[in-house]
Amino acid sequence: MKNIINKSLFLVVILLCSSCMNEGLESLNEDTKNATVADPGGFFANATVSLAANINGLPYRATGPGITRLWVQHFTSVTYLEGVTYIPEYSWAELYRDVLNDLNESSNILAGTVASNSGEEKVIKNQQAMIEILKVYAYSNLVESYGNIPYSEALDFNNALPKYDDAKTVYLDLIDRLTSAINNIDSSVAGFGSSDLIYDGQAIKWIKFGNSLKLRMGMRIMDVLPQIGSEIILEASTLLIESNDDNATFRYLSEYPNTSPWYNFTVRQGLKYFVGTNTFIDKLNDLDDPRRSVFFTPTSDGTFKGAQYGVTQDYYSFSKQGQYFDEPELATIFIDFAQVEFLLAEAAERGVPGITNPENHYNNAIRASLEYYNIPNAEIQNYLAQPSVAYSTAQGTWKEKIGMQKWIALFNQGFEAWTEYRRLDYPELSAPVEAESDIVPLRFLYPISEHTQNGSSYEAAAAAIGGDNYSTKLFWDVE
Numbered sequence: 001m002k003n004i005i006n007k008s009l010f011l012v013v014i015l016l017c018s019s020c021m022n023e024g025l026e027s028l029n030e031d032t033k034n035a036t037v038a039d040p041g042g043f044f045a046n047a048t049v050s051l052a053a054n055i056n057g058l059p060y061r062a063t064g065p066g067i068t069r070l071w072v073q074h075f076t077s078v079t080y081l082e083g084v085t086y087i088p089e090y091s092w093a094e095l096y097r098d099v100l101n102d103l104n105e106s107s108n109i110l111a112g113t114v115a116s117n118s119g120e121e122k123v124i125k126n127q128q129a130m131i132e133i134l135k136v137y138a139y140s141n142l143v144e145s146y147g148n149i150p151y152s153e154a155l156d157f158n159n160a161l162p163k164y165d166d167a168k169t170v171y172l173d174l175i176d177r178l179t180s181a182i183n184n185i186d187s188s189v190a191g192f193g194s195s196d197l198i199y200d201g202q203a204i205k206w207i208k209f210g211n212s213l214k215l216r217m218g219m220r221i222m223d224v225l226p227q228i229g230s231e232i233i234l235e236a237s238t239l240l241i242e243s244n245d246d247n248a249t250f251r252y253l254s255e256y257p258n259t260s261p262w263y264n265f266t267v268r269q270g271l272k273y274f275v276g277t278n279t280f281i282d283k284l285n286d287l288d289d290p291r292r293s294v295f296f297t298p299t300s301d302g303t304f305k306g307a308q309y310g311v312t313q314d315y316y317s318f319s320k321q322g323q324y325f326d327e328p329e330l331a332t333i334f335i336d337f338a339q340v341e342f343l344l345a346e347a348a349e350r351g352v353p354g355i356t357n358p359e360n361h362y363n364n365a366i367r368a369s370l371e372y373y374n375i376p377n378a379e380i381q382n383y384l385a386q387p388s389v390a391y392s393t394a395q396g397t398w399k400e401k402i403g404m405q406k407w408i409a410l411f412n413q414g415f416e417a418w419t420e421y422r423r424l425d426y427p428e429l430s431a432p433v434e435a436e437s438d439i440v441p442l443r444f445l446y447p448i449s450e451h452t453q454n455g456s457s458y459e460a461a462a463a464a465i466g467g468d469n470y471s472t473k474l475f476w477d478v479e
Contacts, residue, residue, distance in 0.1 A: 040113075041195030043106035044131060048197045050098035051138060052250035052332035055415055057261035058083075063091050065141065066261070069414030071440055072407065072421055073279040073429055075321075076306075078313040080273060085310055086436040086470065088445045092142060096154060099138045104155055107131045122189045126203050130191050132181035133210045136174045137334065140217060143167050143174070144419050145444045147465040147474045150457070161454045164461035168224075168475045175217050175232055182210040198248055198334070209248045211236040212340050219343050220423065222350060223478045230352045237347075237355065241340045244372050248334040259328035262412075267326050275318035279429065281306030283408070287388055290379045291370065294322050295411055310432025324373070325412060338372070338409045339416065341365035342402055349398040359391040362402060369409035400426045422477050437470035442477060445470065 058066040069075050070083045077084050110128055115121040142149045151170045153162035185191075187204040199205040218232030241247065252260040256268065265271060276296045281304050284292040292304055296319035299305045307318040324330075345361035363384055370380045387393040394401045403426025410417035421429065422442055429440045446468050450458040462468035 038105070038109055039195075040106040040109040040127065041192050043102045043109070044127070044134075044192055045195045045197055047099045047102035047106070047134060048250060050094060050102065051134065052334075053261050054094050054099065055141075055334070056330075056332040058265050063089055064094065065145065065415040067414070068418035069412065070274075072410075072414060072417040073277045073309050074411055074414065074417070075274045075280075076277045076309045076311075077273045078275055078307055078311075078315050078318070081310060081312065081434070085432060085434055086441055088436060089448065090444045091447050091449075092146070092149075093447070093449075095138050095142060096150075100135060101155055103131050103135050103138075119189065122186050123191070126185050126189060126191045126206075129181040129184040129210075130196070130206050132177055132184075133206060133213065136178045136181070137213060139174055140171065140213075141415065143171050144220070144474065145415075146446060147443060147472070148461040161457060163457050164464070166464070168221075171217070171221065171476070172228075175214065178210060178214050178217070179235065182207055182214065185210070197250055205246055205248075207239055208241045208246050209335065211239050212241045212248070212335050215240060215340065215343050215347075216335065219346060220419075220476045223423075224476050226350075230350075233343075233347050233352050234354060237344070240344075241335065241337050244337050244368055247336040247372075249331040249336070250334070251331040252329050254328050256328070260330040260332070262325065263328045263330055266321065267328075272315045275313075275315060275320055276304070276306040277309045278306035279309060279427075280408075280411075281319060283404070283427075287383075287386065289408065290375045290383060291373050291408070291411070294324050294373045294375075296320065296322050310435060333413055335416075336368070336372070338365045338368040339406075341368060342406045342409070346398070346402055349402075358398065362391045362405070365409065366405055396426075399424050403427065422474075425479065439471060441470040442473050443470065 055065050057064060058069065067083045070077065071086075082089075107128060110124050110131075113124060115124055139149075139151065147167045148164040149167070149170065150162035151165040151173075153159050156162065185203055185207050187207060189203065191199075191201050191203050191206060193201040196202075198209070214236035215233055218229045218236060220229075221232075222229035252258055252263070256264070259268070266274060281292070281296065283289075284295070285304060296304055299317065299319055304319045305317070307313050341361045341364040344355055345358040345365060347355040348358035348361060366384060366389070367380055370383065375383075383389055388395065389405070391401060394404075396404075403420065403424035406420055406424070407417060407427050410420065421427070421440070431437055431439050446458055446462065458468075465474070466472045
């Protein structure tokens with residue numbers, strides 16, 4: 001009996017000690033290293049990086065917007081010809097998965113955040129507006145690439161087979177969303193701070209970015225919806241990007257893996273594929289364009305020489321990209337001052353009320369591009385004074401003048417250069433003989449995965465736009 005009592009007392013003591021110890025050690029079960037609430041700024045920053053990589057990257061095969069550097073014939077490949085001959089292999093997975101989905105996550109987290117004061121409420125409202133601007137940017141790129149796209153049913157994990165929405169309907173809705181986002185930004189309070197990899201938290205510059213994007217989208221639809229386009233352009237022109245200091249850019253770092261995708265492909269991997277085309281370099285030579293020595297290196301005889309587009313040739317016989325573009329920190333440009341001024345020059349020519357003096361905007365645009373590449377002022381003045389450059393004497397209609405100079409200024413901004421080529425029809429470019437299309441593509445073909453995984457939606461979309469072909473014009477491309 002004594003042994004039983006002793007054992008019972010021992011168990012009671014152990015239980016009491018355990019209870020006391022547990023009361024003091026409960027905090028040890030808390031995981032302080034793994035966050036239970038995700039940071040919305042992290043998702044926003046990651047979406048920005050992914051969007052920049054999608055615009056600026058150049059995979060081996062023709063899989064995304066970066067390939068358009070080749071399509072507008074700034075560059076050609078002299079080794080592997082898939083990109084220059086329009087091999088039909090495209091993907092929009094990165095934009096939906098890595099950009100739009102991350103932006104949605106950031107927005108959802110903010111929507112569930114309880115602000116402690118009115119100042120914090122304003123910051124959250126700014127952040128939501130900045131998310132919306134990047135969403136509009138990404139979706140507009142999709143519409144401008146493909147036409148009809150998954151939109152109203154996109155990003156729904158419970159719907160693996162989303163329908164495609166009408167491109168024009170989507171585009172107009174995006175402009176409405178962009179307008180609301182711009183109006184929701186309070187320039188007196190902060191945004192995402194250090195998670196803002198474009199403007200480092202400067203809310204006023206996000207207003208300028210949003211309006212400049214709205215100006216661009218308004219001009220996209222001018223040929224098909226001139227009245228609506230004019231109204232949009234007028235609304236946007238109240239506060240635009242006003243100098244290169246306002247440019248919406250993403251700049252990479254000097255150490256891999258945070259280096260430019262273009263640098264990774266052409267320099268770090270040492271791939272000897274790309275040289276300038278004779279189409280582009282001959283034009284630079286004709287104009288004695290001072291950007292020529294920034295864009296390209298001279299050949300062994302000291303001249304700048306481009307290769308024939310879309311043909312296997314000797315890499316070492318032609319001008320390669322200049323040192324400026326070999327830098328790991330090379331920026332991706334979302335939209336810049338030169339683009340804005342070219343758009344205003346066009347708006348003036350089209351008679352948009354309140355926008356005048358196309359020559360002044362044209363000169364501002366060219367100057368902005370030259371200054372971006374650190375061309376001295378004296379050379380800028382000489383260039384603008386050339387009869388072949390000056391607005392009053394340059395060859396052709398206003399479309400040709402603006403289109404040609406815009407093509408040059410948009411060097412290394414392949415997607416935008418390709419989109420403006422399709423819209424303005426200048427310069428005049430021809431497809432190579434061995435290409436998959438007898439014209440420079442007017443759109444991307446839908447991803448092959450859509451044929452097999454979302455077949456009925458794909459077939460309906462292809463029929464609605466007039467065929468899943470390179471020659472199918474998108475709704476805004478009517479000339």
